[in-house]
Amino acid sequence: MTELAIGIDGGGTSCRAAIADRNGTIIGRGKSGPANILSDLDNSLLNIADSARQALRDAGLAAETISSVAAVVGVAGANVTDYGQRIEKALPFAEGRVVTDALIALQGALGDADGIVGAFGTGSVYNARKDGRLNGIGGWGFVVGDQASGARLGRDLMERSLLAHDGVRPASPITDAVMAEYGNDPEHIVEFAHSARPTDFARYAPVVFEHAAKGDAVAVGIVTDAATAIGESLEALLWPNCPSICLLGGLAEAYEPWLSRYRPLLAKPKNDALHGAVELAVKLLNERQRGSA
């Protein structure tokens, strides 16, 4: 095995890879297509390997080097049945380990320290590391979970707009804006909602936060409910002397003012998920070399 470690962040829109020496110094980066292992395993495997080869090329190394490196791949679904193991077997690395996207995000954010990570984008999910042991909750999707996700914020906005239209709850500038967008026809909202994917609902999340910041009563209600849900999940994970809570994802910054109760614990993430994957790959490399020494 060469003294090279590759970390890969296998995401739903692209795979990003970075190659480092045994001290963790990054010497090359690569990017390829998406990894959606549960829906398209074959192309995910191709893209994961391709991003690694791009990183080798970027570092001025031969593509064949791929078979002598240690690699850690973080990808959503790695913990579903035997997907992780199937990918480990199929990848071209000397030593490859497949872990969840949550683990590389946590490693990137906290390094080797204990703490809690909450990720808020289209979905919402929480992971804690306490005494080195991992515990994850949430992330079940917006239909019956992900209470603080962008998708739920958008779905709630549609629901409250219809309630305002019916005169059941008060209207506000944000519900007026939604009704106007849909031609003041509730049927159009229903049509949208019944075919909307999580990302379709989630595109309303920034609008909800904007109006909430201006004091719009409906938007404040939606964000307050979501922040309450975040608090409940954090309380389920928190322990005395928990050193820090990191908020990640596209909505992290927007939620911060609504989580003032946790302000003393809130910390900026140290690094991103790709860096977390590299850190884990360097650990793997050093373990293997100690093992073979």
Add this chain to the structure above:
Amino acid sequence: MTELAIGIDGGGTSCRAAIADRNGTIIGRGKSGPANILSDLDNSLLNIADSARQALRDAGLAAETISSVAAVVGVAGANVTDYGQRIEKALPFAEGRVVTDALIALQGALGDADGIVGAFGTGSVYNARKDGRLNGIGGWGFVVGDQASGARLGRDLMERSLLAHDGVRPASPITDAVMAEYGNDPEHIVEFAHSARPTDFARYAPVVFEHAAKGDAVAVGIVTDAATAIGESLEALLWPNCPSICLLGGLAEAYEPWLSRYRPLLAKPKNDALHGAVELAVKLLNERQRGSA
């Protein structure tokens, strides 16, 4: 035009018809396949006409009589764009009027009186008649509405079971039962939820009410939230001296104990929706005959 009136309740599982004389005395009944006009207009038209012919046969009348009767058809979607008019043109009656399922249900429940009707089955919807004028709210489907529907009760149960599994909210006998049903694997609940139709979620509604009656904290929470939503919708419709509120649908009886605040106004429906359609058809018949006299 003969002195015959046919009322038809065009439902998603079957069309039911009843034929009456000009005094409203029912002399025959018929039944045929479903009417889902928005998804299958052609077969809906066939089934509507077939149920009417069955009723004529049941009354000992020739099938050709169909072209000389007055008929009122109540069917979901009649108010969507021009569907109602398209059906009116296509039906074989001397005079046919197509109205919403909500209107025949209201007519059946209240007769010609003012009042409010709330219908609680797989969906939930409210209709009021005040000074003879109709006003309907709700019924937007469980994704972004129908807060007191069976579908929402079931979806809420799945969501709260996952929260209990994650330790975010307390577990209870009902969440334990759900988790056991799904092999204590949250992924199985997520899989169910992401493909579940409203009726799939709604099959849990009776279970929620059963546990709520026994004091299960989670079930009580779910039903209380739904009853609060019913209250909000009723308040949006209620007026001083509103004579009565009728609860209709498969969950009407189950909700009654949770709506004690409205007990003085709650009244049993006078008749069912099919009877409401017959009443409206008799009115139509008498109007036409007065018009042509």
